[in-house]
Amino acid sequence: MAIDWFPLWLSLRVAAISTTIALVLGLWLAWALANRKFRGKEIVDAAITLPLVLPPTVLGYYLLVTFGRASPLGKVYEWAFGTPLVFTWQAAVVAALFHSTPLLIKSARAAFESVDHSFERAARNLGASEMRLFWRVTLPLTRRSILAAAALAFARALGDFGITLMIAGNIPGRTQTIALAIYDAVESGNGAAARMMVLVISAVALVILSLANRFATNPFGPRQTPL
Amino acid sequence: MIRARIRKQFPAGRDSAGFTLDVDLQAGSAITVLFGPSGSGKTLALDCIAGFVRPDEGRIMLDDDILFDGATGVHVPARNRRCGYVFQNYALFPHMTLRQNLQFAAERLPRLERHRKVNEMIEKFRLGDVPGRRPHQVSGGQKQRCSIARALIASPRFLLLDEPARGLDAPLREELYSILREVRADFRIPVLLVTHDLDEGFQLGDEMLVVRDGRIVQSGPPRTVIEQPASVEVARLLGLYNLLPVEIKALDPSRNSSRLRYKEFDLTGLYIPGHLIGDKVWMCIRRDEVRAMPREGKPGPNQIPATLENVIDRPGSLRLDFAEDLAAEMPHAQFNGSERAKEWLIEFPPASLRVI
Secondary structure (H helix, E strand, C coil): CCCCCHHHHHHHHHHHHHHHHHHHHHHHHHHHHHHCCCCCHHHHHHHHHHHHHCCHHHHHHHHHHHHCCCCHHHHHHHHHHCCCCCCCHHHHHHHHHHHHHHHHHHHHHHHHHCCCHHHHHHHHHCCCCHHHHHHHHHHHHHHHHHHHHHHHHHHHHHCCCHHHHHHCCCCCCCCCCHHHHHHHHHHCCCHHHHHHHHHHHHHHHHHHHHHHHHHCCCCCCCCCCCC | CEEEEEEEEECCCCCCCCEEEEEEEEECCCEEEEECCCCCCHHHHHHHHHCCCCCCEEEEEECCEEEEECCCCEECCHHHCCEEEECCCCCCCCCCCHHHHHHHHHCCCCHHHHHHHHHHHHHHCCCCCCCCCCHHHCCHHHHHHHHHHHHHCCCCCEEEEECCCCCCCHHHHHHHHHHHHHHHHHHCCCEEEEECCHHHHHHHCCEEEEEECCEEEEEECHHHHHHCCCCHHHHHHHCCEEEEEEEEEEEECCCCEEEEEECCEEEEECCCCCCCCCCEEEEEEECCCCEEEECCCCCCCCEEEEEEEEEEECCCCEEEEEHHHEEEEECHHHHCCCCCCCEEEEECCHHHCEEC
C-alpha cells in the first residue's frame, strides 16, 4: 500500500524552520545568560528550562491561551498575516520551537561559559567591539558545541507530539506531523504504515544524533588553552 | 607615563578571607617590575590598568589622559585603552593561525597599513616559518613571540605582561628577556611586568615595586631594593637574607663601630646613625656575605654557633640552611671535605651587618 509521506516532509520542514528561529533567539538569550549580569537571571534560566519538564499539554494550554484567536497576540497575528495562527502548520513551528529551544539555550549557555576568559579579554584588549568578539572569537570557539546543540534541537523538534496536537491540531495534509501520523496509523489499525514511519523517523534521528556527537569533539587539539 | 592610584575591595565571603588592593604606582618609559608572592594582588593591579577590572575608587592616568576616575565615574573600556597585554597563557586565539592572530590585532590600524605591519611583525619576531599554523601546532617560543608581536602590532601606548616567563625553560626565558630589552629600546613605552621571580625582576627591571597583601611595600631600582630592604617584611619576601633581631649595646662614631647583642652573643658592626643605645633593631645580612665553617673550638669574634639542617645544591653555589632560620651560601669547592660536620660557626663580617 502507498504510504503518505507528507507528514515526514512537514515534520522536517517544521523542524528546520524552528531550529533556525531557535538559533537566532536562543543564541542571543544564551549569550546574555552567559555574559551579562542582571537581576533575576537564574529565574529567567529556570523559566527557559520549564518546557523541558512540564507536560506538553500544559505548554500547549499556555500557547493556546497566548496565541488563540481571542488573545491579543493571536489578534495581532491575525491582523498581520490575515489568518489565525492556531491550527495551521505555522502553529506546529511554534510548538516545535517551545519544545526544542530550551535544550539549545542550555547547551549554548554552557558552551559560551566554557570559553576561557582570557580569549575574551584578549579580544577586547586588542580593540574588538562586543559584536566582533562574538562573531570572530566566541562563536568560532564554540561553533562545534553550537552545531551539536542545534542538531539536538532539530531532533527534538521532530519529535514533538503533545504541544503540536494542542495548538496545531491533527489535520491530515495540513498540520499532521509524523508523530501525529504514526499515532493515527496505529489507532486506525494501519500497522504497515506505522511500522514504516517509525523506522524512518528513528533512522533520521539516529543520523542527526551521530552528527551531533561528531560535532562535539574538540577541533583544537586536546586543550583549548595551551599553557 | 602611567600613574595609577587604585583601590579595589573584595569583601570577605563564606569561603574567602576578603582582599583589598590599594596601590599607588608610576611607570615611565622603562620596565617597571611588580614583584610579589602569588595572591599579593599584582595581577589584579595589572587588570585594573588594562581595564578588565573596574576599581572601586582612585584614578588611572596615561600621560594626560584619564583612563579611570572613580570620582567622576570615567572608565575607558579595555578596547579603547590602546594597551598591549601579554597574557600568562598567551591567549592566542586557537582557531586562528598565527598570521590571523596578528591580523585580528592589526584591524585597529588603517586598512593600507595592516598587511605591511603584519608582515613586518612576522619578520621581526622570527615567525616566518610558521605564520600559517595554529597556536597548538607551534613551539612554546613561537607562541611567546607571537603573543608579544600581537600585543605590539597596533603600537600600544603601554605594555603589560603577566608572568610572561612562567612555565618556560631557561633558554626560552633568556630569549624572552632579550626580546623585552629590545622592546624597551625600540618602542619607548611604559612596560609593566608582573612576576614572582626575583631573578627576573632583577634582570629586567629598571624599577621594582614590591607588592604584598595588596599594597606596595617598597619601590626603587632593584639593586637598591635588594641592598636596602625597607622592612623585615620585604627582606623576608626577597628571601636573600639572614635576619637577626639585635639590641644596640654600644655606639662609637669615632671608631665607626657598634656593639650589638644577638641572644647571648656579642657582634661588632659599623656605626649605626640615627639609633640610640638600647634600641632593638633588625639586622639583615645577605647570605652570600656571611662565612660558614665547621666548628672547631670556641666561637671567635662575630661568630655564632649553628646546627646544619639542610644543604641545597644549586648550579652556582651551595646553600646551607641552619637552625634558627640562618643560612649561608658558599662555592661547592669550599664545602668539600665538610660534608660530615653537623656543628658549624657562622661569621658575620662587621660591614655585612645592615640595619633595616
